[in-house]
Amino acid sequence: MENVIIIGGGPAGLAAALYTSRANLNPLVFAGSPPGGQLMLTSDVENYPGFESILGPDLINKYREHIKKFGVRLIDQNITEADFKASPFTFKTVDKNYQSKAVIIATGAKALWLGFENEQRLRGKGVSACATCDGFFFKEKTVAVVGGGDTAMEEALTLTKFAKAVYLIHRRGEFRASKIMQDRVKTHPKIHIIYNAEVADVMGENRVEGIKLKRTASLSHAITDKPPLKSPPYQGGEKGEAILNLEGLFLAIGHQPDTNIFKGQVELDSKGYIVTSGRLSSELAKLKAQNVKFKITIENSKLEEIKDKFNLNFASVTSVEGVFAAGDCVDYRYRQAGTAVGMGIAAALEVEKYLEVSSKY
Numbered sequence: 001m002e003n004v005i006i007i008g009g010g011p012a013g014l015a016a017a018l019y020t021s022r023a024n025l026n027p028l029v030f031a032g033s034p035p036g037g038q039l040m041l042t043s044d045v046e047n048y049p050g051f052e053s054i055l056g057p058d059l060i061n062k063y064r065e066h067i068k069k070f071g072v073r074l075i076d077q078n079i080t081e082a083d084f085k086a087s088p089f090t091f092k093t094v095d096k097n098y099q100s101k102a103v104i105i106a107t108g109a110k111a112l113w114l115g116f117e118n119e120q121r122l123r124g125k126g127v128s129a130c131a132t133c134d135g136f137f138f139k140e141k142t143v144a145v146v147g148g149g150d151t152a153m154e155e156a157l158t159l160t161k162f163a164k165a166v167y168l169i170h171r172r173g174e175f176r177a178s179k180i181m182q183d184r185v186k187t188h189p190k191i192h193i194i195y196n197a198e199v200a201d202v203m204g205e206n207r208v209e210g211i212k213l214k215r216t217a218s219l220s221h222a223i224t225d226k227p228p229l230k231s232p233p234y235q236g237g238e239k240g241e242a243i244l245n246l247e248g249l250f251l252a253i254g255h256q257p258d259t260n261i262f263k264g265q266v267e268l269d270s271k272g273y274i275v276t277s278g279r280l281s282s283e284l285a286k287l288k289a290q291n292v293k294f295k296i297t298i299e300n301s302k303l304e305e306i307k308d309k310f311n312l313n314f315a316s317v318t319s320v321e322g323v324f325a326a327g328d329c330v331d332y333r334y335r336q337a338g339t340a341v342g343m344g345i346a347a348a349l350e351v352e353k354y355l356e357v358s359s360k361y
């Protein structure tokens with residue numbers, strides 16, 4: 001019987017492991033296969049405090065070495081099944097069963113990619129899925145963002161702080177983003193919108209040099225020619241393929257949280273993100289600020305009961321008592337290594353309190 005099982009070997013899970021091990025809880029970590037999470041897919045990380053520049057995989061190795069010093073048991077396997085219906089919770093891997101009194105889910109998320117070979121080959125060499133992470137590398141360069149939702153608008157606006165020009169490419173004739181975000185994008189002097197087109201290929205040997213565009217429908221309106229672009233592609237009703245010379249391509253076509261195995265076990269939102277007490281309170285605060293009247297019913301949830309028991313406002317409690325969640329499997333907003341670490345630490349401290357108060361330790 002384990003005190004706490006941590007599922008996930010990215011920044012959130014490994015930070016939770018550090019804190020629970022130093023609290024003498026002897027955590028067991030399933031780091032997944034392959035382990036390490038999203039930072040394994042990137043090269044330079046320049047926004048993680050304490051490191052001017054470090055390769056993503058090197059940062060993960062440092063976390064792993066650090067927690068091993070405190071005797072953390074790391075298993076680089078996936079949990080294939082979890083059962084939270086009764087306490088202790090039970091877990092399966094391909095070859096063994098486990099039990100624990102508490103669990104921290106930190107299974108992260110995957111950025112969605114277009115999926116063709118050159119895009120994958122040039123990932124980290126001009127192709128990215130995170131403007132906050134990589135925008136800084138594109139000072140005075142020309143870049144493109146692919147997508148049509150709020151995230152794509154946000155990514156494009158973030159990139160205007162660095163790039164000299166930002167193409168926003170959308171395969172439909174209108175965005176599904178909120179009106180306020182659309183307005184900000186449409187009126188921004190550096191953003192050039194290309195509707196009804198999709199990326200057909202990425203060009204470049206060692207770095208991105210351009211992209212090939214293909215029309216998805218004929219265009220009724222030309223893109224606005226704003227400085228510094230002199231000759232925008234697809235003017236008027238042009239069809240066919242076009243080449244855009246640029247240095248960066250940012251995909252903003254969505255993220256998929258890795259929470260399939262928890263369906264029916266803990267509350268997930270419509271996109272599969274785990275609903276935690278922290279998420280709930282920020283959404284409620286948003287509604288309150290907008291003067292929206294609301295009534296909450298938390299079915300089959302002990303959230304309120306747990307909160308009273310601790311007399312504390314915990315952030316990582318899920319709809320099942322004893323199950324906590326942290327990192328990108330919860331956070332659809334910030335999606336940074338630093339924020340995932342913070343959430344992992346909060347979850348670890350909450351587990352420590354939970355085991356103490358519920359006398360399960």
Ligand SMILES: Cc1cc2nc3c(=O)[nH]c(=O)nc-3n(C[C@H](O)[C@H](O)[C@H](O)COP(=O)(O)OP(=O)(O)OC[C@H]3O[C@@H](n4cnc5c(N)ncnc54)[C@H](O)[C@@H]3O)c2cc1C
Binds near residue numbers: 035041042077328
């Ligand atoms: C290309 C790219 C570049 C980025 N660059 C930066 C950057 O420069 N700076 C920055 O701060 N952030 C960056 N990020 C974002 C950052 O990587 C994430 O926010 C962070 O990794 C989230 O941490 P996490 O622990 O929540 O999840 P993840 O890193 O996604 O880790 C999840 C872990 O869970 C494991 N797992 C999943 N399912 C199971 C299971 N069933 N059983 C066991 N284990 C499981 C996975 O194997 C993995 O180990 C970047 C992301 C990408 C994709």
